[in-house]
Amino acid sequence: RAKKAGRNTFCFYDDGMGSDVSERTLLELDLRDAVMRSEFLLHYQPIVDAASRTVRAFEALMRWTHPVRGTIPPTEFIPLAEETGLIVALGSWALHEACREAASWPGDLRVAVNVSAVQFARPGLEKVVGDALSASGLPAHRLELEITESVLMSDAESVVACLHRLRDLGVRIALDDFGTGYSSLSYLRRFPFDKIKIDRSFIRDISDGNTAAIVRAIVGLGERTGATITAEGVETAEQFEGVCREGCNQVQGYLFSEPLRASRVMNFVEELALRSSTPSFVCARST
Numbered sequence: 222r223a224k225k226a227g228r229n230t231f232c233f234y235d236d237g238m239g240s241d242v243s244e245r246t247l248l249e250l251d252l253r254d255a256v257m258r259s260e261f262l263l264h265y266q267p268i269v270d271a272a273s274r275t276v277r278a279f280e281a282l283m284r285w286t287h288p289v290r291g292t293i294p295p296t297e298f299i300p301l302a303e304e305t306g307l308i309v310a311l312g313s314w315a316l317h318e319a320c321r322e323a324a325s326w327p328g329d330l331r332v333a334v335n336v337s338a339v340q341f342a343r344p345g346l347e348k349v350v351g352d353a354l355s356a357s358g359l360p361a362h363r364l365e366l367e368i369t370e371s372v373l374m375s376d377a378e379s380v381v382a383c384l385h386r387l388r389d390l391g392v393r394i395a396l397d398d399f400g401t402g403y404s405s406l407s408y409l410r411r412f413p414f415d416k417i418k419i420d421r422s423f424i425r426d427i428s429d430g431n432t433a434a435i436v437r438a439i440v441g442l443g444e445r446t447g448a449t450i451t452a453e454g455v456e457t458a459e460q461f462e463g464v465c466r467e468g469c470n471q472v473q474g475y476l477f478s479e480p481l482r483a484s485r486v487m488n489f490v491e492e493l494a495l496r497s498s499t500p501s502f503v504c505a506r507s508t
């Protein structure tokens with residue numbers, strides 16, 4: 222088997238055999254080359270203020286255009302990049318690239334960048350963030366770092382200290398995919414997040430009374446702690462209505478837009494401002 226044979230061994234297989242191990246080995250080799258060949262790109266998905274329906278931020282989402290396979294989604298290559306440590310190089314590229322792009326956006330539009338637990342486990346993240354800000358000229362308050370609960374799972378005091386130092390730079394810290402971890406509430410005690418992004422599994426089920434109650438409770442938490450509450454994965458007008466009813470401050474999802482090429486970011490901001498045919502209901506809260 223490819224795994225026993227070791228990392229540097231090629232493995233030949235029939236199409237029908239479905240060997241995940243050799244598939245991963247091949248992808249891993251490609252990934253190393255891809256970093257060198259700069260086959261990566263950032264797409265940007267708008268994050269919209271629920272009440273005013275204006276764009277507040279864009280989340281940078283990585284895309285890999287493989288020369289043969291075409292676009293490979295991050296759910297496939299990010300875990301591999303984390304296992305191999307390549308995420309450290311990829312992640313700092315993403316920080317530099319996102320800050321560079323966002324520096325040309327008008328007003329106080331923010332950019333949100335996902336940061337992996339592996340990047341926190343290695344020294345140097347603060348320097349990368351500082352360098353990305355100074356190289357681009359982007360004001361620190363326009364950069365938001367999205368971390369998942371896995372970053373805090375290590376229980377390392379050093380991670381929390383690092384988060385505080387990053388915020389001392391002026392950068393905002395968001396907790397991504399909230400509610401999917403093993404002890405979601407305990408993570409909120411470890412660090413006072415600027416933003417909580419409710420995982421899309423809750424948004425999908427928002428029509429369910431219990432789920433709606435949980436979302437409402439998270440909104441209550443946000444009001445007490447000053448955190449902005451964002452609903453992820455809003456796909457339908459009903460879901461939008463639901464998350465507005467429960468008081469979410471911001472929304473993100475296919476209902477508004479898929480992640481966009483960088484060149485389309487400004488178009489979207491203008492289009493949304495012009496769009497007059499908005500849903501007829503009124504959202505309760507805003508930030």
Ligand code: C2E
Nearest residue numbers: 282283294295296299315335336337454455456473474475
């Ligand atoms: P995430 O940070 O939670 O990003 C949101 C994901 O949900 C994105 O998937 C986005 O395209 C998708 N999404 C947005 N709206 C909707 C919707 O209405 N319905 C559904 N079903 N999905 C929606 P994507 O781009 O495939 O990224 C997946 C994950 O990969 C991200 O989840 C993030 O954890 C990771 N990722 C992406 N880019 C980076 C990066 O630069 N660095 C790191 N460390 N991770 C990244």
Ligand code: MG
Nearest residue numbers: 280335367397
């Ligand atoms: Mg994210």
Ligand code: MG
Nearest residue numbers: 397398418453
């Ligand atoms: Mg998320």
Ligand code: MG
Nearest residue numbers: 397398420421
């Ligand atoms: Mg996610």
